[in-house]
Amino acid sequence: APDTLLLPTATLIHASVIPVLAGSGHVFVEATAHRTVYDGCVAARGQGATLQRFRGDRPDQLDAQLGAVPPGSTRLVCLDGVNSMSGNIPDVPRLAAICRNRGATLYLDDTHGFGIVGERRGDELCPYGARGNSVVRHTGETYDDIVLVGGFSKAYSSLLAFLALPTPLKDLLKIAAGPYLYSGPSPTASLATTLAGLQVNERRGDAIRADVYRKTAKVLDHVHGLGMATPNTDGLPIVEIVLSDASDLDAVADFLWDSGIYVTLAAYPLVPRDRVGFRVQITALNSDDDIDRLNTALTALCERFAVLRPGS
Ligand SMILES: Cc1ncc(COP(=O)(O)O)c(C=O)c1O
Structure with missing residues (x-):
């Protein structure tokens, strides 16, 4: 990923980052997105954004919704990576192509995929791919116009979450995302379990x-x-x-x-x-x-x- 920003939980990330990314523009939330993603979108609406829902399995509908937004306004599309209930992987390449074509940012919550799915390789041991480096790599996508949220509270059982994002956006969030400034960081003990988990990931x-x-x-x-x-x-x-x-x-x-x-x-x-x-x-x-x-x-x-x- 181009850069990363760490906060204690994905819930905090959604609540603080989605409103900043949305501004007074248009947010599109997938109908089965996790409650914490939805809550972040509702917070964005409270701060002036317009909120609409879409179905991840109907990309054409999303395309039409994005196309109906006045030119020049901010568009943010939010959904789960690996879905928290169905366990399925969305069509990231298709959704990313639509978003790029319509000037939208694709915001993916892959707290369930991180540590499980990863890049596809000839020598992979199973169809989950290798390294557990999340749904963007798993689906062969680049990070262009994609903001990925991953979390350690599932596969790594540790209190830490991250955004994978471009550096200029990271610099903005460091001063604009409330909890990053005003709430405590992930505790040292949890950083230690995260590091131990990353070593386990590397080795086996x-x-x-x-x-x-x-x-x-x-x-x-x-x-x-x-x-x-x-x-x-x-x-x-x-x-x-x-x-x-x-x-x-x-x-x-x-x-x-x-x-x-x-x-x-x-x-x-x-x-x-x-x-x-x-x-x-x-x-x-x-x-x-x-x-x-x-x-x-x-x-x-x-x-x-x-x-x-x-x-x-
Ligand atoms: C898809 C999804 N996003 C976010 C969260 C919350 O993650 P965190 O514990 O890092 O706040 C969960 C937790 O169940 C989840 O399933």
Whole structure:
């Protein structure tokens, strides 16, 4: 990346940087973007920007929306890199091309991709690519007109986040992004765990990612074999399962907990009513026995509760 700027969390970055980048111009937020991205966009609106939503899977619609903005005004397009719920990767090259053509900046929150997906190489150990250096490199893109936000709170379990951005923008944010000036930096202990994490990444990150990929594939194969629907199409270790009956959520959570499985619950209004369910995260520390226990629990869950089926 051309340059970087560090703040303690991605949440702070979105809240402070999106309003600066948007100014009194036009912000476009993707419909499934993470809540913290959306909140940053709402803060921008509070400071004079105009806010519109778009669908990441309808780039033509975004193109038309960008084209309808008066010439010369600032345009900022915000979305998740690896999506926090579906676990899927957006079409960054297509979106970046549209943004460049329309004079917009593409702002990507890849806190979920950073540490997992990375540059594609002939010698990569799995389809996640190599080095875990995020979605811009993974999709073969350059940083031209792209601002990338990455975070260490997921793959690295440390309190730190960063922007990858051009140096002039960094210089502006250092004086214009409130928390950078007025809030404390990432604590020393967290910087130490980040550095240790980067060393692990250097030494054996690709092997760890290949292992996560293998275990995720085992779960996804099982989910597909059971005839459960999941939006996961890219094989990343976020597997969202949607329930047919949202009122089952409490019972499903208890059932999984009692089976020794901890998942993230997706209750309304965290997700739309027709997307209520849970999100399984496979991590590097899950053993093969853990994966087998999860798959057994999912089989039993399917027998007791109604889950969404493909195509429904
Ligand atoms: C896509 C996305 N962005 C941002 C955040 C918040 O990151 P941080 O903990 O660095 O504030 C999360 C956390 O769940 C997330 O999923």
